[in-house]
Amino acid sequence: MLMERFRSVLPIGPRTPILTLGEGATPLVRAPRLGAAIGASDLWLKVEGANPTGSFKDRGMVVAVAKAVESGARAVVCASTGNTSASAAAYAAAAGIEAVVLLPAGKIAAGKLLQAFAAGAKVVSIRGNFDDALEIVRELGAAGGGVEIVNSINPHRIAGQATAAHEIVADLGGAPDALALPVGNAGNISAYWRGFTDAAAAGASAKRPRMIGVQAAGAAPLVSGAPIANPETVATAIRIGKPASWESAIAARDESGGLIDSVTDAEILRAQEEIIRLGGIFVEPACAAPIAGLRNLIASGRVDRSARIVAVMTGFGLKDPDTASRLIGEIREADATLAGVRSALGW
Numbered sequence: 001m002l003m004e005r006f007r008s009v010l011p012i013g014p015r016t017p018i019l020t021l022g023e024g025a026t027p028l029v030r031a032p033r034l035g036a037a038i039g040a041s042d043l044w045l046k047v048e049g050a051n052p053t054g055s056f057k058d059r060g061m062v063v064a065v066a067k068a069v070e071s072g073a074r075a076v077v078c079a080s081t082g083n084t085s086a087s088a089a090a091y092a093a094a095a096g097i098e099a100v101v102l103l104p105a106g107k108i109a110a111g112k113l114l115q116a117f118a119a120g121a122k123v124v125s126i127r128g129n130f131d132d133a134l135e136i137v138r139e140l141g142a143a144g145g146g147v148e149i150v151n152s153i154n155p156h157r158i159a160g161q162a163t164a165a166h167e168i169v170a171d172l173g174g175a176p177d178a179l180a181l182p183v184g185n186a187g188n189i190s191a192y193w194r195g196f197t198d199a200a201a202a203g204a205s206a207k208r209p210r211m212i213g214v215q216a217a218g219a220a221p222l223v224s225g226a227p228i229a230n231p232e233t234v235a236t237a238i239r240i241g242k243p244a245s246w247e248s249a250i251a252a253r254d255e256s257g258g259l260i261d262s263v264t265d266a267e268i269l270r271a272q273e274e275i276i277r278l279g280g281i282f283v284e285p286a287c288a289a290p291i292a293g294l295r296n297l298i299a300s301g302r303v304d305r306s307a308r309i310v311a312v313m314t315g316f317g318l319k320d321p322d323t324a325s326r327l328i329g330e331i332r333e334a335d336a337t338l339a340g341v342r343s344a345l346g347w
């Protein structure tokens with residue numbers, strides 16, 4: 001129950017309804033075999049796919065929807081590459097308000113699209129990309145009429161997402177040396193940095209981590225330094241060319257002595273497979289970006305191999321079954337006998 005546990009760091013007043021679908025308190029697990037594969041000796045995974053709708057978005061959405069209800073909103077609206085829409089649809093359903101989601105046509109992973117429909121959201125497919133959709137959402141929100149924007153430009157989203165940093169500090173007894181995560185619209189890197197900064201100020205951690213953001217090469221405006229008109233990547237979650245939280249992401253990078261790097265789609269797909277085959281955690285492609293990025297950064301000496309590193313696995317693997325279907329192997333057919341199964345296994 002995120003809102004109750006983190007009441008003191010959230011914008012919760014006497015009239016704020018306490019919502020929950022069981023978000024937060026996600027596992028932080030060591031990944032020694034995965035770490036060895038990328039050259040990191042103390043690698044941990046923060047398993048955000050364990051949230052109720054399968055992504056980290058639930059942490060901020062529970063707060064944003066509660067505040068929308070408090071303010072009397074009749075609907076929440078968002079642009080999304082998929083996970084924000086799945087989360088908004090679920091929390092709006094539980095709160096009894098309408099959810100409207102604007103999605104880039106043809107670029108939403110099947111699981112996420114299904115989640116939005118299943119929860120009863122109104123789904124609008126935009127003939128454009130995420131950045132185009134977010135522009136329209138800003139206009140919809142500015143028009144008023146009881147419509148609350150629940151993208152990460154809503155500060156309640158960032159406040160809620162910052163709770164993940166507090167959980168890591170509590171679990172490890174302080175901040176790690178580095179935190180690595182995928183970067184799209186750049187809300188999450190901003191939220192983590194705020195959370196670690198607040199935890200350090202409160203005396204819960206002696207230090208703050210280096211923030212290591214990783215973008216997909218075809219959608220890496222924070223690496224190139226300029227917005228990208230037509231972002232493309234297999235990791236559709238982070239197919240974003242003009243991040244809304246641009247300045248705060250750069251501030252997180254620079255204040256932490258960190259860096260923002262990019263990886264190719266091939267590197268993303270390889271790392272997605274390694275995370276499940278060596279770490280046992282099945283993630284959607286975006287989550288592989290920080291693992292692929294860490295391999296390169298450790299190899300080139302820009303990240304210390306003995307550093308304690310937490311990589312954020314932001315979304316669950318079954319969100320995008322189409323991209324994962326390459327991992328399906330040969331099915332071994334067998335007669336329904338012990339001998340048949342042994343023979344199929346080659347034992």
Ligand code: AN7
Pocket residue numbers: 055057079080081082083084085152182183184185186187188189237238284286287314315
């Ligand atoms: C799995 O759902 O932008 O840098 O509209 O789904 O805070 O944007 C999702 C982003 C990383 C990037 N990992 O986080 C959306 C959306 C996953 C994601 C990100 C997203 P931000």
